[in-house]
Each structure stands twice: as C-alpha cells, then as structure tokens.
Amino acid sequence: MLTSEATKRILVADDEPLFLITTGELLKKAGFECRCASDAETALKYLASERFDLILSDLNVPGNLKLELLREGREKWPEIPLVVVTGVPSLPTAIESVRLGISDYLLKPVKFDDLIASIQRILRPENTSQALNTSGERKALLEAFPDIITQGEAMLEVLEVIDRVAPTNTNVLITGESGTGKEVVARAIHERSSRRDYPFQVIDCTSIPESLFESIVFGHRKGSFTGAVANQEGLLERSQHGTVFFDELGELPLLSQAKLLRAVQERSYTPVGDTTPIQFDARFICATNRALESEVLAGRFRRDLFYRLGVVNLELPPLRERGEDVILLAHHFLEKLRNSDSGPTRFSTPVLERFREYGWPGNIRELRNVVERTIALARNDQIETEDLPRALQEKQAGRLVESEVGEISRETALDSADYKYLTLLLTKHNGNVSHAAEQAGISRQGIHKLLKKHGISAANFRA
Numbered sequence: 001m002l003t004s005e006a007t008k009r010i011l012v013a014d015d016e017p018l019f020l021i022t023t024g025e026l027l028k029k030a031g032f033e034c035r036c037a038s039d040a041e042t043a044l045k046y047l048a049s050e051r052f053d054l055i056l057s058d059l060n061v062p063g064n065l066k067l068e069l070l071r072e073g074r075e076k077w078p079e080i081p082l083v084v085v086t087g088v089p090s091l092p093t094a095i096e097s098v099r100l101g102i103s104d105y106l107l108k109p110v111k112f113d114d115l116i117a118s119i120q121r122i123l124r125p126e127n128t129s130q131a132l133n134t135s136g137e138r139k140a141l142l143e144a145f146p147d148i149i150t151q152g153e154a155m156l157e158v159l160e161v162i163d164r165v166a167p168t169n170t171n172v173l174i175t176g177e178s179g180t181g182k183e184v185v186a187r188a189i190h191e192r193s194s195r196r197d198y199p200f201q202v203i204d205c206t207s208i209p210e211s212l213f214e215s216i217v218f219g220h221r222k223g224s225f226t227g228a229v230a231n232q233e234g235l236l237e238r239s240q241h242g243t244v245f246f247d248e249l250g251e252l253p254l255l256s257q258a259k260l261l262r263a264v265q266e267r268s269y270t271p272v273g274d275t276t277p278i279q280f281d282a283r284f285i286c287a288t289n290r291a292l293e294s295e296v297l298a299g300r301f302r303r304d305l306f307y308r309l310g311v312v313n314l315e316l317p318p319l320r321e322r323g324e325d326v327i328l329l330a331h332h333f334l335e336k337l338r339n340s341d342s343g344p345t346r347f348s349t350p351v352l353e354r355f356r357e358y359g360w361p362g363n364i365r366e367l368r369n370v371v372e373r374t375i376a377l378a379r380n381d382q383i384e385t386e387d388l389p390r391a392l393q394e395k396q397a398g399r400l401v402e403s404e405v406g407e408i409s410r411e412t413a414l415d416s417a418d419y420k421y422l423t424l425l426l427t428k429h430n431g432n433v434s435h436a437a438e439q440a441g442i443s444r445q446g447i448h449k450l451l452k453k454h455g456i457s458a459a460n461f462r463a
C-alpha cells in the first residue's frame with residue numbers, strides 16, 4: 001500500500017546499546033522509521049515479518065560472527081540494500097561483505113552526516129529499481145496524486161519518483177517547459193511529506209529585485225535601511241518546518257545565489273540589520289524552465305548551489321510528448337470548468353484531432369485556457385473546431401512543415417505563429433501585459449489589440 005510505503009524503514013542491527021539508541025533517534029529525526037535489533041536472530045525475525053527499505057548492520061552483532069545475518073539477509077531479501085558499519089575493520093570481512101553485494105561499508109565512529117548521505121544516495125529513486133508492474137500499482141499511484149491527471153508512462157515514472165522522494169528531506173529540482181505542471185508537482189511532494197501541515201511557501205525568483213532579495217527572503221529589522229519602518233519577517237521565517245518552493249530558480253542573479261547558498265548550507269540566515277542568525281528547518285523544492293546544467297557551464301549559475309538544490313532532478317515532459325494525456329486533460333478541464341447545468345458537454349472528433357496534433361507551446365496551462373475559452377464561446381452541446389482559437393482551427397496549424405506550405409494560407413500560418421508567440425510571452429510573464437508588451441517591444445494598447453484579435457485573455461495566464 002502506498003501510504004505506508006511512503007516513509008522509508010530502516011532496520012538497525014548493532015550490539016552497542018548507545019549506538020543503537022542514538023542512531024535510531026537521529027534516523028527518526030531525519031524522517032525515517034527505524035527498528036532496532038541487538039542481535040542477528042532478532043534482526044532476522046523482524047526481516048521476516050516487516051517491510052524494510054534498508055538494513056544498517058554492525059559486523060560484530062551476536063549471531064553474525066560468520067556473517068550469518070549478512071548472508072541470510074542477502075539470500076532471502078536481496079532487494080533490500082545493506083550498509084555495513086564496523087568498529088573493527090578487517091580486510092577479509094570487508095571483501096566478503098562486498099562479495100555479498102553490500103551497498104556501503106562505513107567505519108565507526110561514523111559521522112551522522114556521512115551516514116545520512118550514504119543512506120540517501122542508496123535510497124535515491126534512480127538507484128532502486130521497482131517497475132510499476134501491475135495495474136493495481138498504477139491505480140494506487142494515480143489515486144495517491146489526485147491533482148495530477150495522467151495515464152502516460154513518462155508521467156507515471158515521474159509520479160513513482162515523487163512517491164519515493166516525497167517523505168524524505170531531499171531537495172528536489174523540477175525542470176520542464178512553462179506550463180508543464182512544475183508547481184503542481186512541487187505541491188504534491190509537499191502534500192505527501194511529513195511537512196504537509198506546515199506552510200508551502202512559493203518564492204518567485206523573477207519577481208524579487210536583486211537589491212531586495214535578502215530583505216524579502218531573510219527579513220529585516222526596523223531602521224536597517226531607509227523605509228524599514230518596522231521589523232519585517234522574511235519568507236523563510238514564514239516557511240518554518242514547511243517546504244520552500246523557489247520558482248524560476250534559473251532567473252536568480254549570481255549575488256542572490258551566493259546568499260541563498262549560505263542559507264541552504266548552514267540552515268540559518270541573518271535578517272538585514274540584525275547580527276544574530278536564525279536557524280530554520282525547511283525543505284527546498286526548486287523549479288526552472290532553463291537547462292540549469294548549461295547555465296552552470298556558462299557561468300550564470302553556481303555549481304555548488306545547483307548540486308545542493310538538485311539532489312533529485314525531476315524532468316517533466318512537455319504536453320506534446322505525453323500522448324493521450326492531452327485528451328484526458330481536455331476532458332478533465334471540460335468537466336471541471338463547465339457550468340454544471342448548461343454549456344457544452346463534449347468535444348467533436350475533429351476538435352480532439354486538432355488537440356492531438358497541435359504543439360501546445362504553453363503546455364497544460366495553454367490547454368486549460370483553450371478549453372475555458374471554448375466553453376464560453378461554444379454554441380452547442382458539442383464543441384466544434386469553429387469554437388477553437390484560430391491558430392488551432394486549421395489542420396497542421398501548430399506545426400507547419402515544408403510539404404504542407406501549400407495547404408494553409410500565409411495569413412493562417414502567420415496567425416498561428418503570432419498566437420503561439422503571444423501565449424508563450426504571457427506564460428513567461430504570468431499574464432502581466434505591461435511586461436509582455438515591454439519584451440515584445442510594442443505598446444500596451446498594441447498588445448491588447450493583438451490579444452483581442454486572437455481571443456486570448458491575459459488573466460488566464462496569471463497563476
């Protein structure tokens with residue numbers, strides 16, 4: 001069952017009571033569930049009756065003198081990774097442990113950070129392989145994420161990773177084109193974590209001027225600069241014990257990156273005008289529609305921050321690569337957005353065909369907007385191609401290729417390109433017409449005229 005499997009369970013076997021107690025406590029604090037055994041027999045009993053995701057065992061526990069625990073554990077439960085900790089390292093046992101397929105070999109005294117790093121690495125979704133084999137597993141996974149509508153393999157794989165990573169404290173970086181659902185996924189991770197009762201704080205990196213980054217994120221004290229008339233708590237302070245979602249992380253200027261790195265590394269920050277650092281506990285989930293690795297190579301994004309925040313990297317596929325999801329989502333939005341007693345109830349077959357062939361540059365957000373608009377404009381119970389925005393009406397309008405140049409008019413081709421450009425522009429600027437106009441190099445009136453011509457509502461692009 002997915003709910004109980006969400007929290008990773010670790011079996012700790014060690015004959016030193018102090019090591020057992022402290023390790024158990026620390027692992028619990030780090031978000032794991034723990035079972036402690038002081039000898040091999042008890043450990044094997046637990047293994048036979050409970051589910052574990054990892055075994056952490058000393059070599060010298062009673063009953064394991066000839067590595068019986070390791071041998072039996074590997075033989076009966078080969079899928080459970082095993083980490084060996086030992087205070088008495090010996091080459092033969094190390095070699096034998098490796099031969100038995102252990103995942104790591106640590107020497108006591110073990111630094112807790114090293115232990116956690118090792119466990120997290122081993123439990124990373126890409127290092128464990130459990131395919132979604134049965135339809136029951138697929139169903140359970142889909143039920144676990146009611147806000148994420150999908151049936152395609154690519155997104156199901158993403159859901160599987162989310163399901164595993166959500167209960168941990170690991171920082172996650174979500175990449176994907178605009179409108180692919182990065183924020184929806186970030187919220188889903190938060191909702192399935194133990195932080196769900198604490199805030200989910202969105203910090204939009206594009207909306208914070210570089211000079212105000214520290215003040216907005218870390219807060220400031222009265223009198224620290226002109227205009228600081230009162231103490232102001234920062235966004236991090238509001239996120240205590242919750243999840244901080246840094247949207248459009250790739251847009252963060254280098255100076256702000258340095259300040260954020262310090263806070264992420266030290267888990268503390270100092271409000272502007274203060275001298276006492278504040279400790280904080282929050283998980284970071286970041287999103288970007290830029291290829292951050294290239295930004296790192298180009299020197300525009302700090303490598304150390306990229307590694308800190310992108311411990312697990314989730315890549316969301318664009319809608320045009322999600323197969324029949326486009327149809328599933330269209331029906332979902334129709335059901336959700338239509339007036340329950342009036343308005344259209346279905347799409348005509350040619351409309352569904354247009355949906356399949358269109359490139360959806362603005363992804364799911366664009367699809368939602370199109371469905372909302374057609375509901376308002378549809379004349380009958382069934383939505384027809386005439387009810388669609390012009391760019392979607394013509395066959396191949398979304399992706400014109402050379403052989404089809406003769407099939408559609410120049411006017412339609414230009415209209416289609418213009419529509420695509422405007423939707424992307426508004427997506428990028430969150431429906432802010434002034435910013436969109438500035439970027440396009442046209443007046444506000446000019447852009448309003450174009451939006452009207454294409455039947456696009458800027459309000460639909462505001463998150």
Ligand SMILES: Nc1ncnc2c1ncn2[C@@H]1O[C@H](COP(=O)(O)OP(=O)(O)OP(=O)(O)O)[C@@H](O)[C@H]1O
Pocket residue numbers: 147148149150176177178179180181182183184185247287289329364365368427428463
């Ligand atoms: N799988 C999904 N099922 C249902 N609705 C979805 C799904 N993914 C995204 N949406 C909807 O699509 C819209 C865009 O999603 P979201 O804001 O999460 O995208 P984004 O990738 O964060 O966009 P941006 O990069 O522009 O910030 C929202 O209305 C969201 O509710």
